[in-house]
Amino acid sequence: MRKLLALFVIVILLGVVSSSGCVGETKTETATVTDTIPLTADTNGNVNTQELQSYIESLPAGELTEAEKDGLLYMVEEEKLAHDVYTKLYEKWGLQIFSNIAKSETTHVESVRMLLKKYNLPDPTADSKIGEFKNKKLQDLYNKLIEQGMKSEIDALKVGALIEEVDIIDLQERIAETNKLDIITVYENLMMGSRNHLRAFVSQLKNRGVTYEPQVLPKDEYEQIISSPMEKGQGMGEKP
Secondary structure, eight states, X not given: OHHHHHHHHHHHHHTOOOTTOOOOSOOOOSSOOOTXXXXXXXXTOOOOHHHHHHHHHHSOOOOOOHHHHHHHHHHHXXXXXXXXXXXXXXXXXXXHHXXXXXXXXXXXXXXXXXXXXXXXXXXXXXXXXXXXXXXXXXXXXXXXXXXXXXXXXXXXXXXXHHHHHHHHHHHHHHHHXXXXXXXXXHHHHHHHHHHHHHHHHXXXXXXXXOOOOOSSSOHHHHHHHHTSOOOOOOBSOSOO
C-alpha cells in the first residue's frame, strides 16, 4: 500500500501519463464475480445502500483480523477522498461528471460505514469536513490531487481516472486479505462502481481528443475494463 501511494503521488506531481506504470500482480475478472456476491451498483456507480444494508445485516459478524480492520478504516477515507476531490473539481470546472460521481461516491462511503457500524469500529470520517482526513498519507494525497486537478479540465479528468484506477487496485488488495462475505460484498460493489467511473472519465477525455493511458492498472486489465460496457448489478436476488 505504501508503495502504491508513493507511485500515485509521483505520477500526480510529475503530471505524467505512462502506460508502463503498474503496481502489483493482483488481477481480477473485471466484469465477473462469484455468483454468491450480490451486486447493487448501477451504471453510474451508485450503490443501492438500502438493499446492501439489509443483506449485510443478514450475515453473521465474524472476528476481524487487524488487516481487515485497517482495510475498512482506510477504504472509508479513500472513498471520501474521491468524493471530496470530485466535489472541489466540480466547483472549479462545473463539469457535470464530477457532480454525478461525487454523489455516487457518497453511496460508497455509506457502504463502508455499514461495516464500521456492524463491527463497532470508529468512523474516521464521522466529523471530518471536505478535504480533512485522519490518515496523513491520504491528507497529503488529497492536497496534491487538488493541486493537479485545478490546472485544467483535462488535468482534472485525468485525476479522476487515476483515482478510480487506484481504488480498483486497493479494493483488489483488500479483498485478498479477507474471507468475510459481508466485507467482500461491499468491496465488490465499490469496485464495480469504480470500473464504471473509470469508463466515464476515459470517455470524457476521449471526447476531448485525449487518449488516457493507465497509471497503476496492468495494461491488459485496463483495456478489458474500457472495452466492456457499463455494468449494472442485478440486486440482491437470492441470498447464498
